[in-house]
Amino acid sequence: MREPPARALLASVVRLSHVIHGVRTRVAGASGFTPTIVAYPGYGSTTWVRVLARVVLTSKPAAASGTVRGWHAFTSVPVPRSEVAVEIGGVIHPVRADDGGLVDEVLQISLAPGWHPVVLRSPETAPAEAQVLVVAPDATFGIVSDIDDTVMVTALPRPLLAFWNTLVVSERARTPTPGMAVLLDRIVARHPETPVLYLSTGPWNVAPALARFLARNLYPKGVLLLTDWGPTLQRWFRSGREHKQNNLERLAREFPGVRWLLLGDDGQHDPEIYADFARAHAGQTAAIAIRQLSAGEALLAGGRAHEDATEHGSVPWVTAPDGAGMAAQLGSYGLL
Numbered sequence: 001m002r003e004p005p006a007r008a009l010l011a012s013v014v015r016l017s018h019v020i021h022g023v024r025t026r027v028a029g030a031s032g033f034t035p036t037i038v039a040y041p042g043y044g045s046t047t048w049v050r051v052l053a054r055v056v057l058t059s060k061p062a063a064a065s066g067t068v069r070g071w072h073a074f075t076s077v078p079v080p081r082s083e084v085a086v087e088i089g090g091v092i093h094p095v096r097a098d099d100g101g102l103v104d105e106v107l108q109i110s111l112a113p114g115w116h117p118v119v120l121r122s123p124e125t126a127p128a129e130a131q132v133l134v135v136a137p138d139a140t141f142g143i144v145s146d147i148d149d150t151v152m153v154t155a156l157p158r159p160l161l162a163f164w165n166t167l168v169v170s171e172r173a174r175t176p177t178p179g180m181a182v183l184l185d186r187i188v189a190r191h192p193e194t195p196v197l198y199l200s201t202g203p204w205n206v207a208p209a210l211a212r213f214l215a216r217n218l219y220p221k222g223v224l225l226l227t228d229w230g231p232t233l234q235r236w237f238r239s240g241r242e243h244k245q246n247n248l249e250r251l252a253r254e255f256p257g258v259r260w261l262l263l264g265d266d267g268q269h270d271p272e273i274y275a276d277f278a279r280a281h282a283g284q285t286a287a288i289a290i291r292q293l294s295a296g297e298a299l300l301a302g303g304r305a306h307e308d309a310t311e312h313g314s315v316p317w318v319t320a321p322d323g324a325g326m327a328a329q330l331g332s333y334g335l336l
Helices: 005-030 071-075 158-167 180-190 204-216 240-254 270-280 295-301 323-332
Strands: 034-044 048-058 083-088 091-096 102-108 114-121 128-134 141-145 196-203 223-227 259-265 285-291 317-320
Touching (some): 083 102, 141 180, 180 323, 196 240, 270 285
Parallel strands (some): 034 128, 141 196, 141 259, 196 223
Antiparallel strands (some): 034 048, 083 091
16 A cells, blocks of 8 residues: 655655764764763652653763753764663663653652752763752642743744754853743742743753753753654654643643643743643643733744633633733732
């Protein structure tokens, strides 16, 4: 039985991407690129943790943190199917990266609530260190926040964001959204032991730059949940919307006792994604806070989303152009 033309073409594109990756790998090896583990913060409970990292070939040896800066992140080449040893809580767990070099594994452990160090090693790389956040069993409140145009003002067309975030060497070139760091800090102070997750459709290449931006601008320490781009056997490009939906559903399953404050902007799909989550998980949705983009920002984002806030029952829905406006409204619901 012959494949449908569109699927056959997509399969050809996938094969071509594999060929291109092979060429990049050979060129990187001939150019002296070295294998590096880039470790990211993870999260979990007292009995399991989700460990996140990436194995890449990069032109500059990384420090123990596994950081790959600026345009070097753009030139790094994923190393597929690498064997990695993850040490956490004094126990070593063998794992394997996927075809894109990504390590995304759930490991069974026994740890107390709080941040814990994790060390990742492979025979070809220097050790890389990160931390995992163990959420307390009695935690009842958490934050999930978008990044672009929510905590960071981009003022760029969405298709250019990945290139900008990757190629700009210094995180100082990025602008924080007014009042958002203060808002998140106040919420965390109001709800101690709050897990904070920054859920974005950006690629893993930009994770180190985003982490530096968040730290420099005094955003609460948290976990980045990013994605990979490129064709698969199912679609031409990985779906950013599906990435957000899947991670929200995953968090709902992993932490059934946590009510989430969902922060985003009205430039694309955040209102609709969050509204769908609230309808399916009203008891796990503390509130939805949507940043209103300016007319210019909305134009660059490709339009403004319109979601009827009256359809979400008892779930509070607030909108404002900055953190101060959101804080005033969230305070009226007892969340500050």
